[in-house]
Amino acid sequence: MPVVETHLIEGYTPEEKKRLMKALTDAIRFVVPAVPEAITVLLNERPVCDYMRGGSLRTPAPALPDPSAIVMDYLRAMEARDLDRAGMHLGDRFAMVFPGTGEMTSLTQLIEWAAPRYRFVTKSYEGVEALQGEQSAIVYTRGTLAGEWPDGSAFSGIRFIDRFEVTGGKITRQDVWNDIAETKGKK
Incomplete structure (x- = not known):
């Protein structure tokens, strides 16, 4: 069944990451006929110092409220x-x-x-x-x-x-x- 791998800059709370993983699971189920237990979501976190865009180090955007x-x-x-x-x-x-x-x-x-x-x-x-x-x-x-x-x-x-x-x-x-x-x- 589906495996979703997402790369994320560290800095999000455990609750925010849980919301993201649930949203990704729901997005998969919108198209793929799978029960939630059959979908694996992996978050790979990168330290802030390992992320650069446009030649500048960046920090993650704050999570939107629920x-x-x-x-x-x-x-x-x-x-x-x-x-x-x-x-x-x-x-x-x-x-x-x-x-x-x-x-x-x-x-x-x-x-x-x-x-x-x-x-x-x-x-x-x-x-x-x-x-x-x-x-x-x-x-x-x-x-x-x-x-x-x-x-x-x-x-x-x-x-x-x-x-x-x-x-x-x-x-x-x-x-x-x-x-x-x-x-x-x-x-």
């Missing part, structure tokens, strides 16, 4: 209504679209739009998937929503899926799909 961790911290901050922490994860050109909305560009717009629709929402996650797109990392979260309608009655079990674009360690886009309108209409 886009799934960025998205999940943003979502936890939003659920806690910690808008300052959530906002730290957003890029300068952030845009989001929720069911029935046009493009919104601030968390304040989202809070104002949501206020007449429900008192609060919590999410239970069934999956978080990340992949690299051409320009951004793409992160999908999916699961169910629970919370309270404006009249105080509870709801739960409403399906959702969110798609995020993460560029340079910041969320630049969020698209949301859910069945909240279908469920509210049956209330």
Whole structure:
């Protein structure tokens, strides 16, 4: 089965190297029908002093942050209504679209739009998937929503899926799909 050998300048943490090896394994499985256990990934590290490009010694670029961790911290901050922490994860050109909305560009717009629709929402996650797109990392979260309608009655079990674009360690886009309108209409 496949063996992938990668050369890397030393300086990455064990966690960063583990993320890289998992990403390489996943990339192979995208094309080759192999179980993860059948794929071998080898990292060969070279000391910084052994690497030169363009006639100059170089150091490795810092690893990008895990886009799934960025998205999940943003979502936890939003659920806690910690808008300052959530906002730290957003890029300068952030845009989001929720069911029935046009493009919104601030968390304040989202809070104002949501206020007449429900008192609060919590999410239970069934999956978080990340992949690299051409320009951004793409992160999908999916699961169910629970919370309270404006009249105080509870709801739960409403399906959702969110798609995020993460560029340079910041969320630049969020698209949301859910069945909240279908469920509210049956209330």
